[in-house]
Amino acid sequence: MTSTVPSSVDPKALQSVLDGRWAHVRRDARENLDDPDFLPVYGETMQEARERVTRAARKLAESGRVGLGFPKAYGGQDDAGGSTTSIEMLAFGDLSLMVKAGVQWGLFGGALQLLGTKRQHDKYLRDVMSFDLPGCFAMTETGHGSDVQQLRTTCTYDPATETFDLHTPHQAARKDYIGNAAKDGRMAVVFAQLITQGKNHGVHAWLVPIRDEQGNAMPGVTIGDDGPKAGLPGVDNGRLTFDHVSVPRDMLLDRYGQVAADGTYTSSIENETRRFFTMLGTLVRGRVSVGGSASSATKLALDIATRYGDARRQFAAPGEEREIVINDYLVHQRKLLPALATTYALHFAQDELVATMHDVQTAAHVDGKVLDEDAQRELESRAAGLKVAQTAHATRTIQMCREACGGAGYLQENRLPHLKADTDVFTTFEGDNTVLLQLVAKGLLTGYRDTFGSLEGWGKVGFIADMVRETVLERTAARALIARLIDAVPGRDDEVPMLDRGWQLKMFEFREKHALEGAIRRLRKNSTTEGMAPFDMFNDVQDHVLKTAQTHIDRVVLEAFVAGVDRTEDAGAQALMDKVCDLYALSTIEADKAWFLEHGQLTPSRAKTLTSTVNQLLRELRPHIITLVDAFAIPAEWKAAKILEEEPGRQEAMAARDAEVRAEAEGSQASGESATDLEVAPAQ
């Protein structure tokens, strides 16, 4: 499969593969999203940031760019994929604006659209789209971040008044971290336990006015301010407490559950848990957007650090004419290039996810068909997994980029501090990453359970390896291609060249299957252990279970990348991406080398070959490092990083310095040990 990479590859050819199905949305953003109000402003106060971002949100609404995901009947375009792609592009700008937009049109508008019904759409949707009705998505409670099913806020129906009574029973049940709440929100979608006729029907959502036209809190509503955060200063997060607030019956978002005037509860979905997950599942778009946005911020950070590393000189190379820049150092390449390769891999996985989401949601909502429950489950698991992968990668990579730029990376004028601080919450909002990994694992185990029994009764679970294989593996878009590559792996595993794509795929697949089988075996054993409490049965294996989820995500990502390389038409671009894909695969295996050694998939000598193969790939990719960031096609005016601006006279100064360095290198080798004298400066 591997062919030689030409010495120069056209970044435009790479870009067109990356741009993919919603290239038109990306192009439109690059050409038209050029308002300085959409960029972060360094050194703003929280107040200033909030005001600017509110202003920017209005402008964004006016541009019409926020309606992509809404129904055509209300001026939207029924384009779910376009809508998340559009958010992804917005994330190259001020992330406060991206989050504010995500709250208004993704979460608040999305809940109204997907949990509400026509009369509610008619009444509110246009005002939501125009930002004339700024709103909140009030789900999380101070005491219940991750366990939505156990929310403590109640909403109790009274047939006498035909209203609900919305109430916060104690402080731990207050709604917290709610975007748009502290300053702008006039309405909120509030999640609470629906109680009618003395029975709790589980969590539902209501439209609840929280401020009047003058901006005063409505009666019974107490609004708090979460104050300054690590980042996202332009998002007005706040707290909402409800003291027996009266909510009219028709404000219940009643697509999946209705309460009649007399208090009779009806729903098309009988099982309360299934209903709950169906309602929550419609909101998957938020998670998809967070993952995509994390990747945009990662690309920008890599763009900045990579270009800086290509200009920055660290130490004089003794006795050489060559200009050594920090990108020439092996250890610097080890920081940047595997991160770039992973970013490419995640891009293709995200692309596949967005397309799947678009197709599932279009099938369900536009054509009015019943939701395909299996497809929806699959989608949610994939969205959760990729949200984890992309946000964890963002946190790691942006941190690395900031450090790779040294002192310059610590100055706000160079953008990286904002990228770091703003994205930092991504790993824990829209689902805490650890909890989401558990969700992914549960999906894998559930597939298994469906065949053999219930998750409660581990004792009943039989163990047949091939069934696991089927359940887990028949899932990505490029299955046929992958199977062909794996089948073509020649000879014994420990003799196959490591650049064989089939071998790489086989390693990822083996690890996932083996991890899953092991987790099942251990869970089963615990379930038959006398006296072990249910919590301990699970907790004892928690690290193993999360590992299983991680290996699953890695496999899905690699397969998406392989499919992306396969569909690349330009030969040069394909050859380069093929090498980047090698680096992703091998550096992922290298990062988990212990597992492969422990499970007999790598011999010690092959493990050493792995390290040198990765180093060889770094050497081969080094000349293309700028092309790889060029292909992200981030407009220069979006970057807002001073270190990327050519200072007046910088070229000349550099030339002068180089001349000096050369003169010294020739003239005085007196200082003796400069080659390895890597002494360093205290700074402050």
Added chain:
Amino acid sequence: MTSTVPSSVDPKALQSVLDGRWAHVRRDARENLDDPDFLPVYGETMQEARERVTRAARKLAESGRVGLGFPKAYGGQDDAGGSTTSIEMLAFGDLSLMVKAGVQWGLFGGALQLLGTKRQHDKYLRDVMSFDLPGCFAMTETGHGSDVQQLRTTCTYDPATETFDLHTPHQAARKDYIGNAAKDGRMAVVFAQLITQGKNHGVHAWLVPIRDEQGNAMPGVTIGDDGPKAGLPGVDNGRLTFDHVSVPRDMLLDRYGQVAADGTYTSSIENETRRFFTMLGTLVRGRVSVGGSASSATKLALDIATRYGDARRQFAAPGEEREIVINDYLVHQRKLLPALATTYALHFAQDELVATMHDVQTAAHVDGKVLDEDAQRELESRAAGLKVAQTAHATRTIQMCREACGGAGYLQENRLPHLKADTDVFTTFEGDNTVLLQLVAKGLLTGYRDTFGSLEGWGKVGFIADMVRETVLERTAARALIARLIDAVPGRDDEVPMLDRGWQLKMFEFREKHALEGAIRRLRKNSTTEGMAPFDMFNDVQDHVLKTAQTHIDRVVLEAFVAGVDRTEDAGAQALMDKVCDLYALSTIEADKAWFLEHGQLTPSRAKTLTSTVNQLLRELRPHIITLVDAFAIPAEWKAAKILEEEPGRQEAMAARDAEVRAEAEGSQASGESATDLEVAPAQ
């Protein structure tokens, strides 16, 4: 060695071991450093932060607490160790103040003290101590962060006027990131190339006034502002450019190099490179302080996250009376406990470093003896290595703590965002960590070179393993104890219990020795490879060389911890620390499991035992987790984290919730799959 940990250990007993030799300095800080101005203020503007911190610095000066490290003759206490311990304590407060103090009294004052001579001390030292003369340490240049020897600023002597001409030749040579420069500094210690009689004598330092009494820049001095940063808003970092500034001859800090009126250069140290490193070496205190401060911030973050995790409930445990808090989850323990163990280990290593520094500097400076060059080199290498270890650990751990607190961890009111943002620069200032690792590696290789030849001539280097062993290993305080433990390891390595301290030490030692030998072998091979440029010879092995440094640091840290456990007198405290030491050793081996497998030190089955042994240690340490943070003895009023404050009525609300949960667990198991239904909320 291991005895049973009693069910309850007195945190005071642990604390007294941790407090160590400078316990009186710690006690004084805990009791008297209680000014609210010394704590971070959330939501301040940069301007407000700078003003408050300047005010706080003055108060600190008035308290007399800043003089510990200065000579008694000027009102100090000649207590180098006390001075770094005092900075370490200050780092529990606002880190902007710690850095500001570090700049004024550590870097600026330290350079004056250690590079200057009596007439300069007489003239300036008291004003520096009182903050009447705020100053800068102007070393780093925009274009030369790490390569101090290649600084471009020049200072050229003219015997006609008996002045130096200080000049910035181009923008890349401007002094950058300089603390105290943007607002307060009136004088700077400026590092530049000393040129006299047409010859460059290398980097020296001068006292240069940069502002007059009115705060205006002195003629020829241009002062810029680095503006807002990721953190440390109270430190006024700036840029200094010199346009042929005239500096009187007696402003040269001339302890190590003098220029006579006629321009004749003299120095007690002939070799320019040796002189340079001697001068730089005196400034080691800064690096020691940064490492210690990073550890203080880490302790505080762990204190907050650990207490939060002990109160926070995540999901209801189905069918159980038990209250499950997030610290009960295995994966949460895997985050907090190894980080706590490493923090303990680093504490003891830092303690040892501070004592060594104190003794070396006291011997050199107070007794007026000549510096013991070997001891000084050793000290610098140790300081560099521990600075890397502590700052990298801080960056990782504070990030983890922020995530472990979810949304609450993202709010400034809970302190973690400040800890993260303020410490973030620690990995790259006072020496970039990657460059410092290289310095450590060089120290190891140099020890080798001293025996066999020069670093330039790798070809000449012979290879005798035992000599390496001697050079590298005979270095930590507790050598005899360590040797005894290692010698006592019974039987074959793969049969020894993993909790055997001797086996753990042996593994650390073997890894270091093997890594170093391998690096030497590869460097030697490259040096005999035809046509390989010097840069490539080194660069090819850079990852291996840095790995060597890392393994060396790990070994030093473990040995310090072992010595610390050994000198603990309280039996309960000793038993607990012994277990924490096991966790540090085994989780460090686990993190590098691939290496041990690859090099035949772990069999696959022993690698699995390692994982389960670590998990077993987590279970055993879980009940003591609060004791472990209690022992840091951080005064409650320093923590400034809202989540640690008991809200009014919180206890009752919690009790009410627990009752609800129990009622539900008993009443309705209707929802079916709650045990593993770990679904999560979108948030914003």
